[in-house]
Each structure stands twice: as C-alpha cells, then as structure tokens.
Amino acid sequence: MTGPIVTVEHFIAEQEREHPQATGAFTDILLGISLAAKVISAAVNRAGLIDVLGVSGTENVHGEAVQKLDDYANGVLVGILGRCGSLSGMISEEEEGFIQIPESRDPGPYIIAFDPLDGSSNIDVNISVGTIFSVYRKRSDGPRVQIDDLLQPGSEQLAAGYVLYGSSTMLVFTTGTGVHGFTLDPGIGEFLLSYRNMRIPSPGKNIYSINEAYHDQWTPGQQRLVERFRRPPTGGAPFSARYVGSMVADFHRTLLRGGIFMYPATTKSPEGKLRLLYEVAPMAMICEQAGGRASDGRSRVLDLQPTGLHQRVPTFIGSPGLVEMAERYLADD
Structure with a gap:
C-alpha cells in the first residue's frame, strides 16, 4: 500500500471533525460493525478447521435451512452491537421479530438492520460471502x-454498508457523503482505506448478473430483457453473464466494474426473493451514492415504503443506463 495509512477509525474520526454536530454515538455503531467483521472474517477463514460448516438443523423465519455460520455471525453482531450503547434495537434476517435492547440499558438514538451472512450456503465450497447492514434514526x-x-423507507437511511469475506476482507460503507472501501490487513488486524469515493462505472462493463435457471418463471418483459443482453442488435456491444449467488459478491463486482445485478420476480416468488430492509435498501443507498441506480423494476428502491420487517422486493441495481433499460422492458408486464 502506498501513500498515508488510514484506518477505518481514523477515517471516521476525520469525518466527525468535518461535522462538529456529530455526537460519537453513530461512530460507535460503525466501529462495532468493523469489530464484528473482524471476528466473523476469522471464523470464515477457519471454517474448514472448526465446527461451523453445514446446516445447524433449524430453519429461520423464511423457512430456509440455517447454516451454522449464520447462527455464529448473527450471535457476533447481536452481542457486539447490543453493547455499543447507541442502539434502541436491531433487525436481523435470522430473527423473526425486532431485537429490543435490554431494558436495563438506556436506549440509543439509532436502529440497525442486518443480514449477518449473505450467501452463507456458498461457504462450504469456498465462495465469497458477506454481511450487509443499514442504520436508521429512531423516530x-x-x-x-x-x-x-x-418500517422506514431507504431514503431515511443514515448509513449503509457491507463486508465482503473473499480473497481479502473488505468493509464498504456510506454515511451519505460518498462510498469508501477498507481492506482488512490481517497482519495488523486493521481495516485500511483502500478505495476513497468509489464510483460505479457508467456505462461500465457490459455485464449482467442473474440466475438464469429461473428463465421459465420470469415475466415476458424480463425474458425479453435477458434475450437483449444475450443477443445485442447488430453493431451493439456484446454482454457477459456473471453470477456468484451471493448478493454481496455480485454487487461488489458491479460496483467496481459496472453492469447490472438482477433478482426479479418469478411466478413462484412474485415479490422477489431479496429482503428490502437489510439487503436491497442498503445496497441501493451505496449504489446511488456511487452514481448508480437501484429499482424494483418500476420505481426507485429508496422510495419504497416497507410494510414488514422481512418484506421482499424484485431487485435491479447497477449502472444507470442498464437499470433504466430494465425498467423499459418491464413496463408492459
């Protein structure tokens, strides 16, 4: 790494100095996230050596088999963030209801929603997984x-971010003033600033990311859209298909290279699969802060009013031109 070394703690402190009204409570949450990410990263890296691989034998609120590492990551986040003193409570993919901060503690001014380990079913085959989080002010x-x-719309988010556990561990977040990325240096145990003011390329690479196994369950507009990517008009630039099956990994590639990530509605899942509060809305905030666009196929994701803690929505996110193209193809469905 060349240039000055900036840790995530130093970076947050710099941002606080630029905003004298900051109280430090918000900073407490972000530092708690970075600590939890280090703990989870260590477990992910040792997953084949310790007893955290495979399913736990239980199902979560969505009827999905819970991976052992899901349980572990959820426990780490709840334990660390529950003690930071800045939260009133938490929403987790792994918990049916709202996690109330114990009454013995004074409630803080913020609420956090998170997916503890997105893509956890991939961990057995050593594919990148991640954590997604979103912070709101208690109204x-x-x-x-x-x-x-x-149940606040994504436009009310104060911060959003994700952690990618891959060949390196990265923490990417925004507090509404750009998107910044930090890479964990395992030698010193610190997240170091590696990307300042990240911008999604526009138009960027011609890459589309979708699970094409569901083709027969898509709407006609969605089928035509993917056919357009597969067979561009004469003289049009060809597209490449890339799909990991972990939203964090697929979105991270899209953020760095451009393109579009899609998880549309199907006949079996007309509301889509991804959850609005702790998956789609935080990624939408990051995408927009980086100059991209996020839609449910009809409208801006950040304008959607949630109706439930685990509400699902169709998802189209990436370079603005490609998301706009998706909305045009879906308009007649």
Whole structure:
C-alpha cells in the first residue's frame, strides 16, 4: 500500500471533525460493525478447521435451512452491537421479530438492520460471502421502539454498508457523503482505506448478473430483457453473464466494474426473493451514492415504503443506463 495509512477509525474520526454536530454515538455503531467483521472474517477463514460448516438443523423465519455460520455471525453482531450503547434495537434476517435492547440499558438514538451472512450456503465450497447492514434514526421520542421506527423507507437511511469475506476482507460503507472501501490487513488486524469515493462505472462493463435457471418463471418483459443482453442488435456491444449467488459478491463486482445485478420476480416468488430492509435498501443507498441506480423494476428502491420487517422486493441495481433499460422492458408486464 502506498501513500498515508488510514484506518477505518481514523477515517471516521476525520469525518466527525468535518461535522462538529456529530455526537460519537453513530461512530460507535460503525466501529462495532468493523469489530464484528473482524471476528466473523476469522471464523470464515477457519471454517474448514472448526465446527461451523453445514446446516445447524433449524430453519429461520423464511423457512430456509440455517447454516451454522449464520447462527455464529448473527450471535457476533447481536452481542457486539447490543453493547455499543447507541442502539434502541436491531433487525436481523435470522430473527423473526425486532431485537429490543435490554431494558436495563438506556436506549440509543439509532436502529440497525442486518443480514449477518449473505450467501452463507456458498461457504462450504469456498465462495465469497458477506454481511450487509443499514442504520436508521429512531423516530419516536419514548423509550420503547414503535412500528414507525422500524418500517422506514431507504431514503431515511443514515448509513449503509457491507463486508465482503473473499480473497481479502473488505468493509464498504456510506454515511451519505460518498462510498469508501477498507481492506482488512490481517497482519495488523486493521481495516485500511483502500478505495476513497468509489464510483460505479457508467456505462461500465457490459455485464449482467442473474440466475438464469429461473428463465421459465420470469415475466415476458424480463425474458425479453435477458434475450437483449444475450443477443445485442447488430453493431451493439456484446454482454457477459456473471453470477456468484451471493448478493454481496455480485454487487461488489458491479460496483467496481459496472453492469447490472438482477433478482426479479418469478411466478413462484412474485415479490422477489431479496429482503428490502437489510439487503436491497442498503445496497441501493451505496449504489446511488456511487452514481448508480437501484429499482424494483418500476420505481426507485429508496422510495419504497416497507410494510414488514422481512418484506421482499424484485431487485435491479447497477449502472444507470442498464437499470433504466430494465425498467423499459418491464413496463408492459
């Protein structure tokens, strides 16, 4: 690494100095995320050597088999963030209801939603997985969390980010002033600034990312869109298909190279598969902060009003021109 060494702690402190009204409570959450990411990263890297591979024998609220590493990552995040003192509570993919901060502690001004380990079914075959998170301000004044505190549109997010556990571990986040990436240096155990003010290439690479096994379950518009990618008009630039099956990995590639990531509605899942509060909305905030676009196929993701903690939405996210193209093809469905 060349140039000055900037840790995530130093970077957050710099941002605080630029915003004198900051109280430090928000910083507490981001530092808690970075600590949890280090702990989870260590477990992911040793997954084949310790008893965290395979399913736990239980199902989560969505009826999906829970991986042992899902349970572990969820416990790490709940344990660390529950003690940071800045939160009123948490929403997790692995928990049916809202996680209330113990009444013995004074509630903080923020709420966090997270997917502890996105793509965890890939861990057995050594494919990248990740953590996704989103931070909101508690709206109500009382000590107890209200439903309006939980179901806020993505436009109200104060921060969003993800951690990618791959060949290296990266923490990428935004607080509404650009997107910044930090790479974990295992030698010193610190996240170091490696990408400042990340921008999604536009038009970027002609890459589309989707699970084509569901082709027969797509709407006609979605089928025509993918056919357009497969067979561009004469003289049009060819497209490449890339699909990992872990949203964090697929989106990270899209953020760096451009293209479009899609998880559309199907006849069996007309509402899509990905969850709005702790998967799609945070990625949408990051994408827009990096100059991209995020849609449910009809409208801007960040304008959607959640109706449930685990609400699902179709997802189209990436370079603006390609997301706009997807909306045009889906308009008549």
